[in-house]
Amino acid sequence: MSEDESWDMDDLPEGEDSQLEWWDFDDRAEMIDAVVGDIKFIIESALDARGEALLALPVSEEAMPVLEALAEKQIKWKYVTIIPTDDYLVPVDDPRSHVKALAQLFLTRGARVLPIATENEDYHLAGGAADARLQDLKWPPDLIWLGMGDDGSTAGLVESADLEEALDGPKEKRAVGIMPDNGDTPLVTITKAAICEARTVLVLLNGAGSQMFLEQAIEEGASSMASIGRVFADLTVPVDIYVEN
Numbered sequence: 605m606s607e608d609e610s611w612d613m614d615d616l617p618e619g620e621d622s623q624l625e626w627w628d629f630d631d632r633a634e635m636i637d638a639v640v641g642d643i644k645f646i647i648e649s650a651l652d653a654r655g656e657a658l659l660a661l662p663v664s665e666e667a668m669p670v671l672e673a674l675a676e677k678q679i680k681w682k683y684v685t686i687i688p689t690d691d692y693l694v695p696v697d698d699p700r701s702h703v704k705a706l707a708q709l710f711l712t713r714g715a716r717v718l719p720i721a722t723e724n725e726d727y728h729l730a731g732g733a734a735d736a737r738l739q740d741l742k743w744p745p746d747l748i749w750l751g752m753g754d755d756g757s758t759a760g761l762v763e764s765a766d767l768e769e770a771l772d773g774p775k776e777k778r779a780v781g782i783m784p785d786n787g788d789t790p791l792v793t794i795t796k797a798a799i800c801e802a803r804t805v806l807v808l809l810n811g812a813g814s815q816m817f818l819e820q821a822i823e824e825g826a827s828s829m830a831s832i833g834r835v836f837a838d839l840t841v842p843v844d845i846y847v848e849n
Contacts, residue, residue, distance in 0.1 A: 624822075626815075627846045632669075635848050639808065640673045642844060643747065646804055647679055650746040657684045658741060660748040660794060660802070662759070663691075663702035666810055667751060671709055681714040685741065689748065690760030690793035691721035693730050693781075700789065720779055720792055727790035731781025734792040738778035748794070748802040752809060756821050756830020760793025762786075771796045771834050796831075800838045807845040815847045 629635035643659075650657035661671065688702035696704050696719065703719040711717050720737055724730035750758045757763070761770050763785045770780045770793060778798040783790045799805065809815055821833030828834055836843075 624843045624845060627844065629846065629848050632848055635846055636670050636673055639670050639806070639846055640677065643670075643674055643749075643806070644677050644679060646747050647684060650803075651680055651683055655683060656742070657747075658743075658745045659684065659686050660689045660745045661686055661706060662689050662749055662751045663705045664751050666808055667749070668705070670808070671706070675709040675713055679713075681710065682716075684710075685716040685718060686710055687718050687720055687738070687741075687745075689750065690791055691719065692789045692791045693721050693724055693727055694789060695723050720794075727781035727783055727792070729781070730790070731779055731792050734779035734781070735777055738794070738798065743778070743798075744801040744803055746802075747804050747806060748799050749806045749808070750799070750832065750835070752807065752814060752818060752832050756817060756828070756832050758832040758835060759799070760791045761796070761831035761835070762788075767831065771831060773797070796835050796838065799835055800840065802841055805839060805841055805843045807843065809845065809847045812847070812849055815845075818845070 627638065629638070647657045661667070686706055688706060691702040692700045694700050698704070703717060703721070707717040718737065720734040722730060722733060752758050755763070760782050761767060762782060764782045766780060766782045770782065773780065773795060775797040777795055779792050779794055781790060781792050809818060818832065821828045821830040822836045824833050825837035826834055
C-alpha cells in the first residue's frame with residue numbers, strides 16, 4: 605500500500621475545501637483489509653463519541669468483498685444502523701434489492717439495516733417516502749461510501765430528468781426518486797446535499813483509468829458532466845479514495 609497523493613485545503617481548486625487522501629494498491633486483498641480497517645475505525649470512533657453509528661453503503665460487485673469482510677469483524681453491531689446509498693424500487697426479496705444484500709450480511713450480526721426504497725409504481729412518491737425515512741434518522745451519517753460508474757455516476761445519481769433535483773434540489777432533502785434515462789428500473793437515491801453532510805466519505809475505484817476519470821471530474825468541479833464531479837465540488841469533509849490497480 606502507498607499513499608499515492610494527499611490534497612489539503614490549499615491544494616484544491618478555488619471553492620473546494622475538503623481533504624482528499626488517495627490510496628493506491630497493487631494487491632486486492634491488501635486493499636480490502638485497509639478499507640475494512642478504516643471503516644471499523646470510523647464505526648468505533650462514532651460509538652465512543654456518540655454511542656451509535658450510521659453508515660450509508662453501496663451494493664455492487666466491487667463493494668461486496670469489502671462488505672463481506674467487514675461483517676466478520678467484531679464490532680458492537682447492535683449500535684450500528686446501515687442504509688443503502690441507493691436502491692431499486694423492487695420487492696425486498698428481489699435479487700436486485702440492495703437492502704436485501706445488506707440485511708443478509710449485517711442483520712445476522714445484530715446491526716439495524718433500514719430500507720430507503722419500497723416497491724412503488726410512482727417513483728416520485730417512493731422518493732418522498734425515502735426522504736421521510738431519512739429525516740427520522742439521527743443525521744449526519746458517520747460514513748457515506750460512494751462507488752463510481754463508468755459514466756461518473758455515483759450512488760443512484762444517474763442520467764435522468766430527475767438528476768438536477770438530486771444534485772441541486774432543496775438542501776434539506778435527503779432522498780429523491782430517479783427514473784433512469786436508459787430505461788432501467790426506477791430507484792431512490794440519497795442526494796448530493798445528504799452526501800455532503802456526511803462526517804466522512806469513502807470512494808472505491810477499480811483501475812488507473814477510473815482514477816484519472818475521477819481526478820478530471822474533481823478538477824472540473826461544478827461544471828463536470830459527471831455527477832461525482834458535481835458532488836465533490838461541494839464536499840467539505842475528509843474523503844479517502846482507494847484505488848486498486
